[in-house]
Amino acid sequence: MVAKPKLRYFDARGTGEPIRYVLEYANIEYEDERISMEDFVNIKPTLPFGSLPVLEINGKVINQSTAICRYFAKRAGLAGGDDFEALQIDAVADSIVDLRIAFTNYCWRTPEAQKPSSYETLKKENIPVYLSQFEKILKENNGHFVNGKLSYADLLFAGTVEYFNNIIKFDITEGFPLVKALVEKVHNIPRIKAWIARRPQTFL
Amino acid sequence: MVAKPKLRYFDARGTGEPIRYVLEYANIEYEDERISMEDFVNIKPTLPFGSLPVLEINGKVINQSTAICRYFAKRAGLAGGDDFEALQIDAVADSIVDLRIAFTNYCWRTPEAQKPSSYETLKKENIPVYLSQFEKILKENNGHFVNGKLSYADLLFAGTVEYFNNIIKFDITEGFPLVKALVEKVHNIPRIKAWIARRPQTFL
Numbered sequence A, B: 001m002v003a004k005p006k007l008r009y010f011d012a013r014g015t016g017e018p019i020r021y022v023l024e025y026a027n028i029e030y031e032d033e034r035i036s037m038e039d040f041v042n043i044k045p046t047l048p049f050g051s052l053p054v055l056e057i058n059g060k061v062i063n064q065s066t067a068i069c070r071y072f073a074k075r076a077g078l079a080g081g082d083d084f085e086a087l088q089i090d091a092v093a094d095s096i097v098d099l100r101i102a103f104t105n106y107c108w109r110t111p112e113a114q115k116p117s118s119y120e121t122l123k124k125e126n127i128p129v130y131l132s133q134f135e136k137i138l139k140e141n142n143g144h145f146v147n148g149k150l151s152y153a154d155l156l157f158a159g160t161v162e163y164f165n166n167i168i169k170f171d172i173t174e175g176f177p178l179v180k181a182l183v184e185k186v187h188n189i190p191r192i193k194a195w196i197a198r199r200p201q202t203f204l
Helices: A017-026 A037-046 A065-075 A083-109 A112-140 A152-158 A161-168 A177-187 A190-198 B017-026 B037-046 B065-075 B083-109 B112-140 B152-158 B161-168 B177-187 B190-198
Strands: A006-010 A031-035 A054-057 A060-063 B006-010 B031-035 B054-057 B060-063
Touching: A006 A017, A017 A065, A017 A152, A017 A190, A031 A037, A060 A065, A060 B083, A065 A083, A065 A152, A065 B083, A083 A112, A083 A152, A083 A161, A083 B060, A083 B065, A083 B083, A112 A161, A112 A177, A152 A177, A177 A190, B006 B017, B017 B065, B017 B152, B017 B190, B031 B037, B060 B065, B065 B083, B065 B152, B083 B112, B083 B152, B083 B161, B112 B161, B112 B177, B152 B177, B177 B190
Parallel strands: A006 A031, B006 B031
Antiparallel strands: A006 A054, A054 A060, B006 B054, B054 B060
């Protein structure tokens, strides 16, 4: 018997949630361990690179949210039908992550005094640049990020949009109808919808 | 006849060089277009997400350095023999990218007044945390990042180490003998060695 994979993350959506979306979509049994900030301080020295999420699987501890998403996405047919499709999916996924890094830098790494100007940069530069590009890609690909088909890039975006909106305090998909529609489409997939209905309610 | 893929990047190593390492290793013919800062300003609005590198291939323009590395790595057998090996390679690759982001933030996004303290953080926190973790992984994997076999994660690290060292002004592999040996091993692969000998000499 193969042990269930264990996802270890904070009691939060954050960078763990896209992995949970893929696992739920793929109907893979897993342990969704949620670690308090108190316990995190204790286990941090034992974690690769000192951060979460990690996946415990096959006796190994693996870090990196996007890599973990891609791994389970392959099992679910969400990582591309060939190498060129996989390339396009991976490129969109890493672009979503780039936007997430801009939000994370603003939220956790920007000194208070610079926050107002950083907020403006996010609002007036990063968000319009990324969202208009996402909108364009969705237009060229029939409402999905790649080749008109559901992929883990779609789930990654939908699983991250609450994080974006919580930080910036408005809905970043406003004015980008195809992006908005993609999020709704993903959130209406029965297994994802069921997950959202039953998942722990968390602040972030 | 399939057109040669074209890599468009600055006349620099930066985030383009790991792709060139993989292309050279795989012996794939490609056009290595190098764009001046002047021309970059002109083409920026036409680039996806306004940044370089991009790959022009099969009539599409694809961004994201790591995704492009992985794509060519698959052709060269450097992206894992199965999904679990691919996961481990991808996780190390994204951890190298995380360290690169810390360097890039320091170099390009930190206000001058904060640079001295950011330099100390890089030197005393990021570098020891990442390098000691890389050293540990190499020890557990017989001198490579995954399963004792060459992978694109190895090429990504070796292709980025000059970027790290140029910014921080010392050799970050000092004190990490397995990391140092990995870089030498990659740089002694005949095709990589030949590339380094004939590549354009650039400042960055």
